[in-house]
Amino acid sequence: CLSTQVLLARHKETTRYFAVKVLQKKIILKKKEHKHIMAERSVLMKNIKHPFLVGLHYSFQTVDKLYFVLDFVNGGELFYHLQRERVFLEPRARFYAAEIASALGYLHSLHIVYRDLKPENILLDSQGHIVLTDFGLCKEGLEPNGTTTTFCGTPEYLAPEVLQKQAYDRTVDWWCLGSVLYEMLYGLPPFYSRNTAEMYNNILHQTPVLKPNVSNAGRELLEGLLQKDRTRRLGAKDDFLELKYHSFFSPVSWEELMAKKISPPFVPSVSSPTDLRHFDPEFTHLPVSSSLCSDSMAVTSSMKEAAGAFPGFSYGPPEEQSFM
Structure with a gap:
């Protein structure tokens, strides 16, 4: 796991707030x-x-650090809200699943597989819409029928084919969506165990328990997404379209959803753009190290080696040349 810090920054000229992700x-x-x-x-x-994917505004580097300047989203992680409320009612879970599915479908249309969908990577904006973040595990250049084999992801949400180190395709994202939707509706990931080996065994061999407090359409969708055979999984043939036209999503107007014209079922209480109440104080109370905003005075040989390792990283909109 990379040691990453995220700073809240304000553009001096526009006074707009951004999240600045800093990496060593x-x-x-x-x-x-x-x-x-x-x-x-x-x-x-x-x-x-895309309305439900975090936007990059600038990227730049110093001798020893990389900086991503991103949309600042302060409604908190889905993980945070799910921990507080334990489960979501079905209309709320459907709304989030629809926005997430549209974002994943868009990535797939660009031949990108996300591979790390989990509640910690799903933020809410101040209006209550989904914002998908953290694209570090994405696989680019994967054609509709293409496969890859890299073992990556988060234990609770790993698809069986990834666990078995088999070739996998974009349907891993639909498995992960099934796992996240299950967690929203039932309170825990579908195969969860504190014992990781037991959890992996559950993913490979157990059928998810679908209790009747979820609608027939919801349970049917979960069965389709959590299909262990990826060739029979919902989305295997026509990708996002199969989810879009599933009966679970029949109440959703996808055109209105994409235009953000559907009122979110929950609006985070935020008083200002700098209100951080939906983030863990463990992180927001950390002091900002002066070294994060400047180069180290002493340039070591390892830093010299790292300095030129990221050619072409820096980016800025053509009409704006400066950020700080």
Whole structure:
């Protein structure tokens, strides 16, 4: 796991707030995460126009650090709200699942597989809409019938084919969506166990328990998404379209959803753009190290090696040349 810090910053001229993600170059190289960081930047460059994907505004680097300047979203992680409320009512879970599915479908249309969908990577904006973040594990260049084999993801949400180190395709994202939707409706991921080995065994061999407090359409959707055979999984043939026309989503007007014309079922209580009440104080109370905003005075040999390892990383809109 990379040591990443996120700062709240304000543009001096426009007074607009941004989230600035700061990464240490030498840690990236030491942990062999160089490809993931450049892939994240590449994916962010393509996501600017989608309503439910975080937008990249600038990226720049110093001798020893990389900086992503992103949309600042202060409604909190879905994980935070789910922990507080334990479960969501079905209309609320459907709304989030629909926005997430549209974002994943858009990424798939660009031949990108997300691979790390989990409640911690799903934020709410101040109006209550979904914002998908963290594209470090994305796989680019995967054609509709293409597969890959890299083992990555988060234990609770891993698809069986990933666990078995088999070739997998974009349907891993639909498995993960099924896992997140299940957690929203039932309170825990579908195969959860505190014992990781037991959880992996459950993912491979157990059938998810679908209690009747969820509608028939909801249970049917979960069965389709949590199908262990990826070739029979919902989305295997026509990707997002199969979800779009599923009966669980029949109350959803997708055109209105994409235009953000559907009122979110929950609006986070935020008093201002700088209101951080929906974030864990463990992080928001940390002091900002002066070294995060400037280069280290002493340039070591390892820093020199890292300095030139990220050519082409910096980016800024053509009409705006400066950020700080």
